[in-house]
Amino acid sequence: MACSVKLRLEGERCAGHGRCYELAPDVFGEDERGHCRLLREHVPAELQEQARLGVSNCPERAIEIESD
Amino acid sequence: MRAPNPDPETRKVNLFDPEVARCPQAVYTRMHTQCPVARARFTDSPVMSRYEDVIQALRNPALFSSEMELQMALGTERPMIPQQLDPPLQTRYRKLLDPHFSRRKMAALEPDMRGYANELIDRFIDNGACDFDPDFAIPLPCTVFLRLAGLPLEDLDLFLELKNGIIRPHLKTKSIDLEVNKNARVESGRQIYAYFERVVEDRTLRPRDDLMTQLVHAEIDGEKLSRNDILDICFLLLLAGLDTITATLGCNIAYLAANPQQRRRLVAKPELIPNAVEELLRWETPVTGVPRLAREDFSIGGIDVKAGELVTLLLGAADVDADEFDDATRVDFERARNRHLAFGGGPHRCLGSHLARMELRVAMEEWHKRIPEYAVAPGRQPRYSPGIREVLELPLVWPAP
Numbered sequence: 001m002a003c004s005v006k007l008r009l010e011g012e013r014c015a016g017h018g019r020c021y022e023l024a025p026d027v028f029g030e031d032e033r034g035h036c037r038l039l040r041e042h043v044p045a046e047l048q049e050q051a052r053l054g055v056s057n058c059p060e061r062a063i064e065i066e067s068d
Numbered sequence: 069m070r071a072p073n074p075d076p077e078t079r080k081v082n083l084f085d086p087e088v089a090r091c092p093q094a095v096y097t098r099m100h101t102q103c104p105v106a107r108a109r110f111t112d113s114p115v116m117s118r119y120e121d122v123i124q125a126l127r128n129p130a131l132f133s134s135e136m137e138l139q140m141a142l143g144t145e146r147p148m149i150p151q152q153l154d155p156p157l158q159t160r161y162r163k164l165l166d167p168h169f170s171r172r173k174m175a176a177l178e179p180d181m182r183g184y185a186n187e188l189i190d191r192f193i194d195n196g197a198c199d200f201d202p203d204f205a206i207p208l209p210c211t212v213f214l215r216l217a218g219l220p221l222e223d224l225d226l227f228l229e230l231k232n233g234i235i236r237p238h239l240k241t242k243s244i245d246l247e248v249n250k251n252a253r254v255e256s257g258r259q260i261y262a263y264f265e266r267v268v269e270d271r272t273l274r275p276r277d278d279l280m281t282q283l284v285h286a287e288i289d290g291e292k293l294s295r296n297d298i299l300d301i302c303f304l305l306l307l308a309g310l311d312t313i314t315a316t317l318g319c320n321i322a323y324l325a326a327n328p329q330q331r332r333r334l335v336a337k338p339e340l341i342p343n344a345v346e347e348l349l350r351w352e353t354p355v356t357g358v359p360r361l362a363r364e365d366f367s368i369g370g371i372d373v374k375a376g377e378l379v380t381l382l383l384g385a386a387d388v389d390a391d392e393f394d395d396a397t398r399v400d401f402e403r404a405r406n407r408h409l410a411f412g413g414g415p416h417r418c419l420g421s422h423l424a425r426m427e428l429r430v431a432m433e434e435w436h437k438r439i440p441e442y443a444v445a446p447g448r449q450p451r452y453s454p455g456i457r458e459v460l461e462l463p464l465v466w467p468a469p
Contacts, residue, residue, distance in 0.1 A: 013127075015413060015414055015415060015417040016166060016417060017411065017413070017417055017421065018171050018421070018422060019407075021171075022171070022342075030170065030171060030172065032166075032167045032170070033162075033163060033166035033167055033170065034166055034167075034169070034170035034171055034172075034422060035166075053404065056404070056405045056407075057405060057406060057407060058407065059123065059407040059408070059409060059413050060127070060413060060414070
């Protein structure tokens with residue numbers, strides 16, 4: 001596993017379901033409207049499982065994991 | 069593999085068939101293999117059942133428009149805001165309203181709601197029985213909503229009557245005549261506008277710390293909302309805020325009454341409840357479908373859709389699609405990946421979804437702490453309605469303490 005992976009948020013796709021920041025609160029946050037905000041662009045190894053859970057529960061497919 | 073059946077008769081689906089109400093998941097699964105895009109019996113309008121088709125349509129308001137207040141004939145004089153508008157106008161209103169319904173804002177209502185849930189339970193727990201809707205599933209979410217909006221709790225019965233007058237006019241008119249029910253809707257609509265006109269007037273003169281006052285003073289790009297804008301938002305809030313959580317709670321408790329093993333797992337491991345709420349939203353999807361207006365002619369799944377046709381996006385069917393969900397017909401409270409569409413998706417994602425999630429979680433947690441063992445009253449079989457999926461009567465019994 002890579003030491004850290006990179007997240008990409010397509011803000012236009014986000015509709016504010018809030019699944020990411022509910023399931024992965026150390027990786028994702030919310031803006032005033034309840035839309036996704038990346039708390040960190042690079043995710044260290046210990047938070048990658050959480051990040052993947054958040055990404056895989058987004059109904060809009062607005063977040064992606066890119067390897068470094 | 070899916071081979072659409074060429075026989076036109078099998079491409080018809082009757083969404084008001086009693087079997088859809090009784091066991092919708094079986095009907096949905098059959099649609100996926102026989103007619104992923106069907107036509108509704110009676111109205112002949114297209115019905116989309118596949119997850120991928122539904123999410124793509126929800127995300128494409130240019131082709132699947134929400135501007136259909138005339139076709140829906142819900143007793144409104146203008147479109148409900150923001151539900152019956154399309155982007156970019158719809159986006160302006162969502163930017164204003166979203167912050168008032170964010171998860172953070174909704175969390176502030178949680179302690180009060182927990183207290184009230186227990187007050188309600190205190191009233192009937194020693195009886196060893198209750199009538200779930202009137203005793204719990206109606207007063208709990210409605211009280212939370214009225215407190216949030218800043219509307220008087222003593223008007224709840226009036227709000228319920230007005231809301232039902234729009235959503236279920238036949239209950240009042242005792243008629244299935246379309247014209248009779250349309251007139252009843254218009255009359256309920258007129259009363260809703262008149263009620264909120266008085267609220268707007270009152271909050272203009274006497275501001276309070278509530279959502280109604282915030283709407284009166286809200287601005288978009290430096291301009292205040294018009295009186296009609298505020299009324300059109302309130303109309304939607306009244307219909308949406310007082311109906312769906314009651315239906316969802318009934319579906320959840322009826323499921324758990326019928327599946328004691330699943331219930332006992334939740335009681336033993338209450339930390340599963342947030343995930344169970346999501347899984348039951350997927351499985352039951354009480355808002356079974358949403359309509360959209362086709363803006364252009366197009367073909368999908370072997371069906372030719374014409375511009376101007378109302379298309380049903382069957383959220384409930386999307387939520388049991390085996391192409392999207394592993395083991396789609398199994399209810400799994402530990403499902404790790406669950407991108408269900410019970411709250412829709414795209415720009416019209418349910419404005420109240422964070423409120424709904426908080427309410428469902430709190431209600432399920434408090435109920436099961438106090439009443440872990442329960443069943444439907446002997447000799448009674450829960451009956452479900454089509455359309456908005458709800459349990460029509462849910463008499464429950466449990467060992468009295």
